[in-house]
Amino acid sequence: MSIETRPSPLPAARTVFFVSDGTGITAESFGHAVLSQFEMRFRQIRLPFIDSIDKARDAARRINETYAIDNQRPIVFSTLVKNDLSAVIRAANGMHMDLFQTFVAPLELELGMKSTHTVGRIHNVVDSEEYKNRIEAINFSLAHDDGQSHKNLAEADVILVGVSRSGKTPTSLYLAMQYGIKAANYPLIPDDFERSKLPSSLPPFKHKLFGLTISPERLSEIRNERRAGSKYASLENCRYEVNEAEILMKREGIRWLSSTTKSIEEIATTILQEIKPDRREY
Amino acid sequence: MSIETRPSPLPAARTVFFVSDGTGITAESFGHAVLSQFEMRFRQIRLPFIDSIDKARDAARRINETYAIDNQRPIVFSTLVKNDLSAVIRAANGMHMDLFQTFVAPLELELGMKSTHTVGRIHNVVDSEEYKNRIEAINFSLAHDDGQSHKNLAEADVILVGVSRSGKTPTSLYLAMQYGIKAANYPLIPDDFERSKLPSSLPPFKHKLFGLTISPERLSEIRNERRAGSKYASLENCRYEVNEAEILMKREGIRWLSSTTKSIEEIATTILQEIKPDRREY
Numbered sequence: 001m002s003i004e005t006r007p008s009p010l011p012a013a014r015t016v017f018f019v020s021d022g023t024g025i026t027a028e029s030f031g032h033a034v035l036s037q038f039e040m041r042f043r044q045i046r047l048p049f050i051d052s053i054d055k056a057r058d059a060a061r062r063i064n065e066t067y068a069i070d071n072q073r074p075i076v077f078s079t080l081v082k083n084d085l086s087a088v089i090r091a092a093n094g095m096h097m098d099l100f101q102t103f104v105a106p107l108e109l110e111l112g113m114k115s116t117h118t119v120g121r122i123h124n125v126v127d128s129e130e131y132k133n134r135i136e137a138i139n140f141s142l143a144h145d146d147g148q149s150h151k152n153l154a155e156a157d158v159i160l161v162g163v164s165r166s167g168k169t170p171t172s173l174y175l176a177m178q179y180g181i182k183a184a185n186y187p188l189i190p191d192d193f194e195r196s197k198l199p200s201s202l203p204p205f206k207h208k209l210f211g212l213t214i215s216p217e218r219l220s221e222i223r224n225e226r227r228a229g230s231k232y233a234s235l236e237n238c239r240y241e242v243n244e245a246e247i248l249m250k251r252e253g254i255r256w257l258s259s260t261t262k263s264i265e266e267i268a269t270t271i272l273q274e275i276k277p278d279r280r281e282y
Numbered sequence: 283m284s285i286e287t288r289p290s291p292l293p294a295a296r297t298v299f300f301v302s303d304g305t306g307i308t309a310e311s312f313g314h315a316v317l318s319q320f321e322m323r324f325r326q327i328r329l330p331f332i333d334s335i336d337k338a339r340d341a342a343r344r345i346n347e348t349y350a351i352d353n354q355r356p357i358v359f360s361t362l363v364k365n366d367l368s369a370v371i372r373a374a375n376g377m378h379m380d381l382f383q384t385f386v387a388p389l390e391l392e393l394g395m396k397s398t399h400t401v402g403r404i405h406n407v408v409d410s411e412e413y414k415n416r417i418e419a420i421n422f423s424l425a426h427d428d429g430q431s432h433k434n435l436a437e438a439d440v441i442l443v444g445v446s447r448s449g450k451t452p453t454s455l456y457l458a459m460q461y462g463i464k465a466a467n468y469p470l471i472p473d474d475f476e477r478s479k480l481p482s483s484l485p486p487f488k489h490k491l492f493g494l495t496i497s498p499e500r501l502s503e504i505r506n507e508r509r510a511g512s513k514y515a516s517l518e519n520c521r522y523e524v525n526e527a528e529i530l531m532k533r534e535g536i537r538w539l540s541s542t543t544k545s546i547e548e549i550a551t552t553i554l555q556e557i558k559p560d561r562r563e564y
Contacts, residue, residue, distance in 0.1 A: 014393065022547075022548070023547045023548055023550075023551040024551065025311070025460070025547055025551070026311050026312055026314075026315045029307070029308050029311060029312075030308055030311075030312050030381065032308075033308045033361060033381075033382075034381075034382065034385050034386060034389065035389075037363065037382075037386055037389075037397035037398055037399065038389065038393055038395060038397055038398070039395070039398060040393060040395065046551075046554075046555075048551050048552075048555065049551075049552075073392070075389070075392070079315060081319065095388075095389075095392050097385055097388075097389075099312065099315075099316075100315075100316065100319075102384060103316050103379055104316060104319055106377075106379075107316065107317075107319075107320065107357070107377075107379075110355070110357070110377045111296065111320055111322060113320060113321070113322065115319035115320055116319050116320070116321060117319065125545045126543055126544065126545055131545065134546075135452060135546075138451070138452050138455065139451075142424075142427070142451065145424070169420070169421075169424065170417060170420050170459075173420065173424075173455055173459065174459060177452075177455065177456060177459060177546075178307070261408055262408065263408055263413065264416075264417075264459075265304075265305045265307055266304070266305055268305075269305040269306065269307070269328075269330050269331075270330075270331075272328075273328075273330065
């Protein structure tokens with residue numbers, strides 16, 4: 001993993017390791033959330049798939065080397081299910097944030113059962129229903145991106161509508177990828193505004209429609225990145241489209257949110273709260 | 283959030299809450315990893331965007347109601363940056379796994395600085411370079427799915443190749459979505475095998491190519507879900523295509539991995555280790 005050093009106004013960097021017997025994605029997303037609370041630069045080194053004593057020893061060696069070079073303990077976020085691997089890592093010279101050791105033991109007490117200490121169910125994950133649903137949802141969302149297909153809309157969990165570049169595509173893909181939600185999306189275009197009607201395949205599925213709107217200024221900025229100076233990107237046209245889209249959605253009783261200052265994750269989570277799909281047990 | 287109860291061989295369910303001032307995605311992915319260590323069913327309730335005292339009180343009320351109904355403490359995974367909100371939640375009758383409280387205080391000591399206690403930088407995230415890169419990567423990966431476009435391949439961080447349905451598309455999208463990696467993908471098709479050559483736009487970018495292979499049995503299974511009984515899905519044809527693709531990749535010196543038993547996350551993480559893009563400081 002390469003390490004860059006760019007000039008930065010923040011205090012000198014600490015090195016952070018993410019050590020996992022799987023992908024390390026959980027350790028990393030958790031570590032990012034915690035580290036973002038500190039006004040400091042961090043160099044990150046991801047060590048995934050540490051699933052044997054030899055690999056754990058190599059990882060421990062890298063942590064110790066970094067300590068020697070930095071002259072400071074690296075911070076080590078780890079999610080290692082096996083006690084023996086975890087022990088090898090914790091013996092290295094770092095500040096250890098062992099996510100499993102910290103939480104699994106109290107949970108064993110609370111639940112009155114031992115944890116399985118199996119390296120993530122993830123290893124059988126590709127055969128699970130949930131995983132198959134996710135892949136199916138990704139394929140569905142791709143096939144139904146940007147109004148490409150009217151087929152099987154009855155299968156959609158949600159159909160996003162909104163003007164071009166309001167955030168429909170990344171949101172649909174995120175809903176599919178993260179939550180296994182089949183999300184179609186349809187652009188609202190000037191033709192629809194002139195007819196004052198929703199695209200013709202949508203009315204039967206009105207209960208599944210969810211709108212994205214966006215401030216005209218932001219939309220114009222985004223469209224200008226693609227087609228600088230075009231009428232399509234002009235603030236005047238963006239104002240017209242956004243206004244018409246909001247009138248249409250209001251008249252049709254479509255719930256909507258503004259994507260202007262929201263990340264894909266925030267938009268997707270908000271939609272999920274609204275559509276409440278019945279898949280909440282695991 | 284609806285709650286299903288399906289028949290299950292596992293012990294009766296506990297209720298789990300994921301409480302967050304943001305999307306709750308971190309709390310949830312961490313909670314899933316820990317809970318997957320227990321052979322038990324869990325009902326999950328996600329409470330995102332708990333960013334005011336009133337919302338925290340509502341959340342605490344729901345936790346207490348659940349305790350009364352279940353006659354068991356619910357398990358509460360929370361990522362709340364603000365101490366006052368966290369205190370409201372911890373006063374409720376649950377088993378609390380407070381991810382920030384647990385790790386931020388020791389980090390403050392280690393780093394010799396106070397945490398900012400700001401609700402996720404995520405709120406400014408849409409203006410950040412990193413976020414823009416992710417959106418750009420998603421658009422790039424979509425535009426370069428399945429060999430759709432030969433334009434701007436020089437911009438790609440990685441170009442995945444492999445037979446149809448070997449996992450290229452979801453992997454490309456995941457790389458873009460999670461890591462901001464611009465991932466194009468190209469199918470290897472019978473025409474390529476007859477010519478014994480890579481698709482003609484790829485040789486200039488050989489250093490960025492990464493192959494996905496898959497067992498013929500698994501491939502045939504996946505293809506049969508789409509086109510049952512077709513020649514395309516037949517085991518014989520899958521054997522032929524996979525074999526030819528592997529011969530081609532070997533001859534061209536393309537690194538590859540088998541997607542047969544790997545999740546998208548595992549495939550993406552493995553590729554990331556191989557291509558080591560120079561973007562590892564945050």
